[in-house]
Amino acid sequence: MKNLIVIINSIIAAFVATLITLTGAFLYMLFNGGGEVGKRTIFFKALFFDNVEKKDGTVKLNFGVENFTPIIIVFAVYVVIFIVFFQIYNMLKNKQDQLRKEINHL
Amino acid sequence: MWLKVRSSQVFNLFQIIKLYFIRKVLNLGPLKNPLFRFSIIFVFLLILSGLTFIIYTFFEGIENQTAGIRLILTVYTVTILLWTLIIFIFVKMLFMKSTDFLKLTFTFPVTMQERNTALLIFEMAISILLISILSSSVIISLVIKYHFQFLPQLITCIFFTSITAYLLLQVVTKILLYIINIFKLVKLKDVFIIIFFSLIFFELYANSRFIVEDIILSYLDHKDPSFHIAIIWPWIMWNSNLFITSLIFLAVSICFVILVIIIPDNSYMSSQKYVYVSIRKKQINLFTSYLYSIMRKEDTMNYVAISYLVFFILFANGYHEYLLYSLLPIAFNGIYHFVNTNPLRKLTQQIDYSVLRDYIYLIGSQLINIVFYSIPMLICMVVLGLFDRHSIEALAVIVVSVLMFSLVGILFPPYEDNPFSIMISFFIIFSLGIFLAFMIFILQLSVLYNIILFMMLVCMVVYLSMLGLVKLKEESF
Numbered sequence: 030m031k032n033l034i035v036i037i038n039s040i041i042a043a044f045v046a047t048l049i050t051l052t053g054a055f056l057y058m059l060f061n062g063g064g065e066v067g068k069r070t071i072f073f074k075a076l077f078f079d080n081v082e083k084k085d086g087t088v089k090l091n092f093g094v095e096n097f098t099p100i101i102i103v104f105a106v107y108v109v110i111f112i113v114f115f116q117i118y119n120m121l122k123n124k125q126d127q128l129r130k131e132i133n134h135l
Numbered sequence: 136m137w138l139k140v141r142s143s144q145v146f147n148l149f150q151i152i153k154l155y156f157i158r159k160v161l162n163l164g165p166l167k168n169p170l171f172r173f174s175i176i177f178v179f180l181l182i183l184s185g186l187t188f189i190i191y192t193f194f195e196g197i198e199n200q201t202a203g204i205r206l207i208l209t210v211y212t213v214t215i216l217l218w219t220l221i222i223f224i225f226v227k228m229l230f231m232k233s234t235d236f237l238k239l240t241f242t243f244p245v246t247m248q249e250r251n252t253a254l255l256i257f258e259m260a261i262s263i264l265l266i267s268i269l270s271s272s273v274i275i276s277l278v279i280k281y282h283f284q285f286l287p288q289l290i291t292c293i294f295f296t297s298i299t300a301y302l303l304l305q306v307v308t309k310i311l312l313y314i315i316n317i318f319k320l321v322k323l324k325d326v327f328i329i330i331f332f333s334l335i336f337f338e339l340y341a342n343s344r345f346i347v348e349d350i351i352l353s354y355l356d357h358k359d360p361s362f363h364i365a366i367i368w369p370w371i372m373w374n375s376n377l378f379i380t381s382l383i384f385l386a387v388s389i390c391f392v393i394l395v396i397i398i399p400d401n402s403y404m405s406s407q408k409y410v411y412v413s414i415r416k417k418q419i420n421l422f423t424s425y426l427y428s429i430m431r432k433e434d435t436m437n438y439v440a441i442s443y444l445v446f447f448i449l450f451a452n453g454y455h456e457y458l459l460y461s462l463l464p465i466a467f468n469g470i471y472h473f474v475n476t477n478p479l480r481k482l483t484q485q486i487d488y489s490v491l492r493d494y495i496y497l498i499g500s501q502l503i504n505i506v507f508y509s510i511p512m513l514i515c516m517v518v519l520g521l522f523d524r525h526s527i528e529a530l531a532v533i534v535v536s537v538l539m540f541s542l543v544g545i546l547f548p549p550y551e552d553n554p555f556s557i558m559i560s561f562f563i564i565f566s567l568g569i570f571l572a573f574m575i576f577i578l579q580l581s582v583l584y585n586i587i588l589f590m591m592l593v594c595m596v597v598y599l600s601m602l603g604l605v606k607l608k609e610e611s612f
Contacts, residue, residue: 041595045174048574052181055577059188076577093579 035115043107047100051076055092073099140252140396144245148253155239166547166559175563178570185573186272187279194280204277204285205369206354211273212292212366213343213350215266219300220336222265225561226258227308227328248396255395259301261558266297287377288369295368295384302391304332309398316399326437330444337448339365421483421492425500428475429468430507438464439508446512455521459529462509466533469501469540470557474548490604494597501537538596539564545603 051072058071058078068079075098079091094100166172197203240250267274270293277285308328315324346363353360362370371380429435445461480493516522547560571592575585 037598041598044591044595048571049178049181052185052570052574052577056181056184056188060184092577 031119035112035119039108039111039115042111043104046107046111047104050103051100070095072103075099140246140248144249145252145256148240148243148245148250149256151240152253152257175566179566182566182569182573183272183275187276190272191276191280194276200281202354204281205288206350208285208288208292209350209360209366209369210347211270212296212369213346215270215293215296216300216365217336217340217343218266218269219262219297220304220332220339222262223301223304224329224332224336226261227332247399252396255305255392258305259298262301263294263297266293288372290377291368291372291380291384295380299368299384299387299391302388302395306391306394306398308332309395313398325434326440329437329441333441333444334448421479422496422500424479425472425476425496426503428479429472429500429504432468432471432475434471435465435468435504438468442508443512456523456525457529458516458521459509459512459526459533461512462505462529462533463536465505465508466501466536466540469537470544470560471549472497472501472541473544474550477548484608488608490601490608493604494601497541498537501541502534505533505537535593535596538593538600542596542600542603545600545607548607 054072055076055078058069058076067081068077070077073096075094075096077092077095081089081091083089194204197207243250274289274293277289311328311331312324315321315327320327343365346365349363350360350366359373360366360370368380368384371383441464442461445464446458449455449458449461476497480488483493513522516526543557543560543564547557547563549557575588578584580588
């Protein structure tokens with residue numbers, strides 16, 4: 030049961046972390062490119078931003094997800110990292126509780 | 136003699152309210168965790184950068200800078216006015232329930248006027264803070280692009296407008312409360328005030344379009360816009376300078392503040408919270424107790440009245456697809472349901488407490504309450520043939536709102552009707568909501584993927600609520 034909760038917590042944390050990373054990467058791409066016309070990609074070519082100048086002078090914007098694979102891989106990596114993080118945290122917390130109990134017995 | 140306000144006492148009271156805010160709000164629930172605080176600040180900064188970038192890019196495309204920025208700031212003044220009204224109604228709704236919280240000031244050696252002044256300053260500070268947060272992306276992008284060239288215009292359009300509007304609304308509230316007290320209708324004061332200002336908001340919202348049209352037409356004709364009370368501060372600024380505008384602003388503000396202080400106000404003194412409902416003792420079980428807890432609450436009646444008013448306004452104006460969204464105020468009441476049912480929870484925790492059962496009862500009782508009060512609306516819509524796909528979408532939004540507000544109530548329990556914890560929780564939930572909306576906008580996913588993402592979020596909300604209940608149970612032992 031405890032392991033299942035660790036996995037669920039890790040999935041939630043990884044989901045939020047992936048979303049934050051994607052937003053951060055997208056904003057970085059926006060700020061970094063200036064007013065250049067053309068297609069740009071970021072996050073291992075997962076996200077793209079394309080601005081095309083039309084004949085009448087107006088600019089057409091296109092953006093979104095081009096490739097889901099890097100996002101899924103990053104999500105999986107985050108899940109593993111968070112599982113390891115939560116497991117280490119639980120181990121240290123158990124050890125701390127054990128030491129406290131021993132001190133109390135003394 | 137009519138103005139018995141000692142500045143030292145007001146300052147002390149303000150400090151106490153501030154201390155209460157820091158201790159009971161900024162260290163509440165998940166906010167105790169530094170990592171959570173850091174995440175919230177990070178998310179907020181991400182949203183701010185995104186919005187600043189969009190507005191900065193917008194300013195880049197403006198050709199006639201001085202006139203163009205002046206036009207934008209003048210139109211923005213109307214928006215600020217609407218936001219001030221929304222924030223004012225929001226703050227009033229929160230302080231509607233603050234009798235318990237304000238009890239701590241009753242024993243202090245201060246006059247009612249000093250108490251009201253301290254509260255006014257605190258409410259004003261919150262309002263200015265919220266307006267500043269809302270306007271921060273506009274201010275930052277303007278300062279980055281033009282440095283301090285448009286600072287006087289920013290001050291007059293944003294801060295002068297919001298402060299005077301807030302003070303004026305406060306004066307109107309005091310006058311209304313005074314009249315309500317004369318007619319001995321104190322029980323109806325909250326619902327009356329909220330309905331009155333909601334009507335003013337709808338009226339202002341409808342008129343704002345014409346004001347904005349007039350401003351834009353004047354710009355196209357290369358003329359100054361005609362005078363409107365909504366854009367009084369930018370108007371004075373065009374016809375004088377910052378110094379004279381500031382002097383007039385100070386004079387007007389002082390007059391409003393004096394009026395707010397001298398008009399007597401005992402509106403935070405009511406004590407009755409529940410209305411009498413006849414209960415058959417045979418039918419009492421834990422679930423019905425949860426149900427009666429929400430149905431008997433006097434505030435629920437107020438929210439029902441507000442919901443029906445919104446329903447009729449939407450119906451009269453032909454916004455038929457949004458009719459069922461009028462149930463949102465009743466769903467909002469779900470924030471307080473966790474705290475209201477806490478005595479029942481404490482009892483069951485000593486016998487046979489189950490987190491799953493508690494959560495199902497918490498949500499189930501709210502949904503039944505909403506279904507009960509929405510029956511007349513639904514009958515009306517079905518009879519008139521207005522029940523369609525939009526209505527089902529609205530019902531889904533209401534159910535999700537109940538889950539969201541319950542989560543807020545669990546994570547940041549408004550003990551003793553503490554209005555500030557609600558403010559903080561709203562700030563956090565809205566920040567996360569805007570962040571998610573921004574994320575969905577960036578990803579440009581298909582409908583199917585959006586539905587999957589939405590379902591994942593709902594599952595997350597349910598899971599986090601139950602996790603919150605487990606944590607609170609552990610803390611109570």
